[in-house]
Amino acid sequence: MHQKGLDHSLGFLLGATYRKLTNFFAGRIKEFGLTPEQWAVLFRVREEDGLIQKEIADRAGKDKPTTTRILDTLEAKGFVTKRASEHDRRSFQVFITEQGKETADAIEPIEYSTIAEIAQVMSIEEYELMNQLLRKLNDHTTSLLEHEKEQ
Amino acid sequence: MHQKGLDHSLGFLLGATYRKLTNFFAGRIKEFGLTPEQWAVLFRVREEDGLIQKEIADRAGKDKPTTTRILDTLEAKGFVTKRASEHDRRSFQVFITEQGKETADAIEPIEYSTIAEIAQVMSIEEYELMNQLLRKLNDHTTSLLEHEKEQ
DNA sequence: CCAAATTAGTTGTTACAACAACTATATCTC
DNA sequence: GAGATATAGTTGTTGTAACAACTAATTTGG
Structure with a gap:
């Protein structure tokens, strides 16, 4: 992959990184029958x-559908099971069901070790800083989007 | 949106940020009949x-399909037009067609101003640093993924 | 120079995400 | 307390991504 001028856009870089990271993690948890999402x-x-589903949607950062x-x-x-x-x-x-709990318990450490493995290229300080900057960007974009919808 | 414990995972943060940024930009270019991708x-x-398509795929960071x-x-x-x-x-x-060129010329400045608007929350130095760290992460994950597929 | 391997592109399938439209219930307001 | 409004959830549609399987053409290596 050349990805010449990969940096033409922040969105491009964010998207590419997100997808690779997600695919890598997906490979690690496939055996449990779950996707990253x-x-x-x-x-x-x-x-x-x-x-309730609405609360889960909010916490997971996904929409209702x-x-x-x-x-x-x-x-x-x-x-999982649903109940009115x-x-x-x-x-x-x-x-969550017993099976769900067992699977979650198995996946959680894999998630942590995967992040650790991926973040190996940078120091802890850099990692923290990147997270902090991403969160700033996320919050700001959220408020820009909300502003837009008010109109 | 509560997004309690949003930081439970780097992948989660990356994904949420990418999607919001993309949606924001999508709203800005919708009038031209194009999605961000x-x-x-x-x-x-x-x-x-x-x-050729293969080269475009590589440069755009997308797979062939x-x-x-x-x-x-x-x-x-x-x-655009295709030719054997x-x-x-x-x-x-x-x-690229005339129409494609005109549209691209119109969108490019919008992309830049959108990034500028979104990145307003941080200094230029922070922005550069974040990009650099993301690129590091991207490159490292790419090589991890390639490693995996060799086996 | 020919069979085997590789490459460019397409198609089918599954999974998400965004948006709109919809049903059913709950809340608000007069 | 009845009508307007808001909220929880579902369904349909479009676009993108990953993967697998496939065709057709090209390159490689004996």
């Missing part, structure tokens, strides 16, 4: 049992 | 006329 959602379900579909997949695979909420008949609470 | 490909075609489909879309919209290569009958050369 399914893992991101399962992680949130494990974080707090009984969350995407969350619905990923949760459906996770349910079909037996990693008693307080609000519009919503469903999501619970 | 289509723009990324058109940019490469404009960069050098007569490239994705490039084929995006180029088909660009051709259907009248931004005379040197190699397997391949097609891609050329």
Whole structure:
């Protein structure tokens, strides 16, 4: 891959990096029958049992349709179960299953070691700084997007 | 959006940031009938006329199927044309049309100003550093991935 | 110089993401 | 408390990405 002028855009660089990192991680967890995005959602379900889908969507940074579909997949695979909420008949609470818990427990250390492996090229200070800058960018872009939609 | 514990993973942060940035930019160029990914490909075609698809794919950081489909879309919209290569009958050369050139000329400054607007939250030094770190990460992950496939 | 390997491109499939439109329920306001 | 509004979730559509399987053409190596 030449990727001549790869740096023509920040978005390009961000996208390329994200995809490679995701693909690398995907290879590491394929054996558990989960994609990185399914893992991101399962992680949130494990974080707090009984969350409703809207809350999971918010925490996972995904929109409602995407969350619905990923949760459906996770349910079909037996990693989570849904139950109609008693307080609000519009919503469903999501619970992790035994199988889901076991799988999550197995994947979590793999995630950490994968990040460690990938971040090997830089010092801890650089890594922290990059995270901090990315978060700044993320927050700023979020507010720009929200501003836009208000109009 | 709470995004409680957003930082649980570098991949998560990278993905969320990339998507927001892309969406923001998408809103800015929608009027030209192009998505950010289509723009990324058109940019490469404009960069050098007569490239074959494989070369465009490499430069755009996309795989062959994705490039084929995006180029088909660009051709259907009248931004590029394909012509069978005379040197190699397997391949097609891609050329930008007048309409494609005009559109690219209009979008390029928008891309720059969008990046400038988004990067406003940090200093030029921070921006350069972030780019450099991302590139490091990108290169390292690329080599990890290539390593993996050799086996 | 010919069979084997490689390369350019396409097509099919699965998974996400964004957006819009929709149903059902809940909340707000007068 | 009834109508307007907002919210939770689903479904449909389009675009992109990854992977596998395929065709056709080219290159390589004995």
